[in-house]
Amino acid sequence: MSVVMFFLAAAAAIIGAIGVVTLRNPLYSVLALVCHLVALAALFLLLRAEFVAAAQVVVYAGAVMVLYVFVVAYVGGGEEVAAGSTLRILGPLFALALAVELFIALLGSALSGIHRYGAPYKLGFGTPEQIGRLFLTDYLFPFEVASLLLLVAAVGAIVLARRRRGLEDGALELKDLLAAPRPAYTGTIAEGVGVRRVREQIEQAHGGVTEVVPAGSAAGSTERS
Amino acid sequence: MALDWYLAVSALIFCIGAGGVLVRRNPLVVLLCLELMLNAANLALITFARMHGGEGGQIFALIVMVVAACEVTVGLGLLVAISRRNLPIDVDELHELNG
Numbered sequence A: 001m002s003v004v005m006f007f008l009a010a011a012a013a014i015i016g017a018i019g020v021v022t023l024r025n026p027l028y029s030v031l032a033l034v035c036h037l038v039a040l041a042a043l044f045l046l047l048r049a050e051f052v053a054a055a056q057v058v059v060y061a062g063a064v065m066v067l068y069v070f071v072v073a074y075v076g077g078g079e080e081v082a083a084g085s086t087l088r089i090l091g092p093l094f095a096l097a098l099a100v101e102l103f104i105a106l107l108g109s110a111l112s113g114i115h116r117y118g119a120p121y122k123l124g125f126g127t128p129e130q131i132g133r134l135f136l137t138d139y140l141f142p143f144e145v146a147s148l149l150l151l152v153a154a155v156g157a158i159v160l161a162r163r164r165r166g167l168e169d170g171a172l173e174l175k176d177l178l179a180a181p182r183p184a185y186t187g188t189i190a191e192g193v194g195v196r197r198v199r200e201q202i203e204q205a206h207g208g209v210t211e212v213v214p215a216g217s218a219a220g221s222t223e224r225s
Numbered sequence B: 001m002a003l004d005w006y007l008a009v010s011a012l013i014f015c016i017g018a019g020g021v022l023v024r025r026n027p028l029v030v031l032l033c034l035e036l037m038l039n040a041a042n043l044a045l046i047t048f049a050r051m052h053g054g055e056g057g058q059i060f061a062l063i064v065m066v067v068a069a070c071e072v073t074v075g076l077g078l079l080v081a082i083s084r085r086n087l088p089i090d091v092d093e094l095h096e097l098n099g
Helices: A002-024 A028-045 A051-073 A085-112 A127-136 A141-160 A174-179 A195-206 B003-023 B026-052 B056-084
Strands: none
Touching: A002 A028, A002 B003, A002 B026, A028 B026, A051 A127, A051 A141, A051 B026, A051 B056, A085 B003, A127 A141, A127 A174, A127 B056, A141 B056, B003 B026, B026 B056
């Protein structure tokens, strides 16, 4: 059963990884990465790392991927142009050479000294309780450094991505809004207490038109004697 | 299941990610390929934790996840800043600092 689960999860993880690299649309790449991450969480479960698997699904496939989807929607993930550069040929060759080298290192020599089936299972291996205890005793310093790093990254991302003043042309200032010409009595206490409506009725009765306050004049001096 | 199979999967995923970083030109997809490489390292770490019967590797994998989240946050912030200035979203076109 675990063999079947392993091959299913491994195939899904590798297919997801290939999808990330080969799909043209960045949104589909992000979705392929979500598939890859969920399959990887299944592999973590097979390795008895329950807490890491849960964190993988919640933090990675949940939060980080939502961030990616938002940025793809903001940037507008268009199709990228395929260029005939030398990297397009050299890149896969490099990856293939790296794969051959790693497989020789893994399967050829290095692992023959280590037992292939792992240490015997002990109760509570990889549970949140055990991980939390280790984080607060043996690994307290990395834990604190990680929290500081998260804070720095959050502040840095806000500083990088915030809207800067002066980049957009034609931005309205408050001064311009106040100096704009407007109908008489708007924005005055006379409008607030209803004087304006009475004046309008009087002016309509006499056939007059509403006067326009010139720009920049004081709002309080519009009372006609 | 023998544990070297997990290491083989990890090596394969790492190589796919490395090739993707070299081939793709969209910085968003380059970041995704970096995630692939970090996840491959995570899988290897957890496999070795299982092999030795201690949780140290799992702790290390969690720290790697934190670092990856920070890297993604800052990288996507840079990407938003780039697109806001109407610069091309292409790692080959962005060579302003290239003296």
